Amino acid sequence: MIAAKGAKYAAVVRITLKQQTAYRMDFLMRSLFLLLILYVFMQLWSAAYSGQGEGAEIAGFRLKDIIWYLVLTEAFTMAFPQLCTRIEEEVKSGGIAVRLLTPISYAGYQYASYLGEAALRFVVNLACGSLIGWMLVGPPELGAGWSSIAVLGLGSFTLAFLLNLSIALCSFWVEETRGLEFILQKLQFTVGGMLIPLDLMPHWLQQICAWLPFQAVLYFPAKSAVSGGAELGAYVAQQLGWIAVMAALCAWIYSRGIRRLNANGG
């Protein structure tokens, strides 16, 4: 019984992966863009560190740490599928009806599809990013830190999915969710620690970030990887906490939204 339910979602992951092979161009473009961004930021950080002398640290980060931190946050960010666009499109076109007509949970279906796509993209992004990181600052310290990505990465994808889902589900009420998605993305870039590790931010801002879910998506796995995984337990606990909160919120939004959904089109 449970095996059959699992097989259902595994099949969604499989078909999503297969579907990705149809988007090879998109993959290539994303990877090239990733290389460009990383190159620019690496130049920037190199300049910032060059005034500090050999082996200098800023808030506990050496140049090498910060570059690998960036490689990871970028690899994650660019792996996240466009969930809002997808759900909004399904609601507008009425394509959501086809999903609702099969015996599968709508959110579960989206989650399986999200995970499949994100995992594949992440692996490709990480390979590209590592290439340039390796060339500029040398290999990272693989070990407990990097292996913690396996756990924190899954939490990161899950929480990113739920944050986006909570916004995407608003398309049951409003025509456009892109504005909200834009805000969420920019929060991720800043208070989520994508561009700059939170440790480098002013103390008061760090205090605020600690109470927000955004740091659990990008900052936790990237920081854990470059700092040897020292805080793994605390990070996992916080991720799980936020996942529980966001899952409950999404379930509530969905249960209300589905009642007033008008699947468009004949």
Add this chain to the structure above:
Amino acid sequence: MNVLETKGLRKTFRVKRKEPGFAASLRSLWAPSWSEKEAVSGIDLAVEEGETIAFLGPNGAGKSTTIKMLTGILHPSGGEATVLGHVPWQERKQLAYRIGTVFGQKSQLWYHLPPSDTFELMSRIYELDRDDYRRRRDLLIERFELGPYLDTAVRRLSLGERMRCEIACSFLHRPRLLFLDEPTIGLDAMIKERIRELIAELNREEGTTVFLTSHDAGDIERLCRRAVVIHHGGIMVDGSVQRLKRDILRYKTVAVRLAESSPPAELLPLPPGARRLPADAGQLRLSVDLTEIGVEQVLQGLMSTLAIADVTIEDPPMEEVIKTLFARGRDEGVAAREEDAP
């Protein structure tokens, strides 16, 4: 046994009303004005197991809205419904295992992948037994002649090929009740006919109840024994397709093939109630209004003046039936509105 029952099923939508103009747009930002639109206004329906039922109505009559409520996608504003013992909008997933749905305008196939991948996905989603699934799939592939394009990406298939895959896909899990919403829209005549045959076969052999909406008279005539016509959100007619044609449309078409020795029929005077229809050379086609004159009287008149090789008497095509019904509905609608006016 009824597989589907509704009582007073109703759906109203709240639509935002917006007056034209920029100022009105701004105003509607903080003070939107809403109006209620009644899409379905109280439908009572009972469908027995194994029936083939056509659900007809002009655009905007509430056909799709009703199907969406019966399949559990849409929550009604009032009334009750049970489909195979489930309340659709409360038990959507349980119901989904036992019904199939084909929307002519929405695809369930994965666009960039071959149909075989979607079949595989569906077999998992419906939790089909592996061996049973393979047998069923192979049977449907053979029946629907899908072999040649099973492994071609859906985006490369023609509409007809795609529709056959869609319908085969919705038969994989042996649904007890099949909803078809415009399944033959945009297809050419031969493919249409083939799809109708396939659906009719599965209805016969597996006892699948078929609930069909279509604009195509052929779909209804070939597939359905019962017709329900809805208009302005309510049921206008509920009866057999045969009776619908007989009672509502009082016309017969008389087609006559003339013998070579026959005098020309062009200038033949016609009795009241008979009307000439366009016909090929050497033929005569008449539309006869049965309330004014009997077919035999018309024939007698023809036989006294013409040499006749062959005669056929036909029911009018379903298109005519629907057109007449809709025209009548429209007239009544207009009349009702005029009464409302001060």
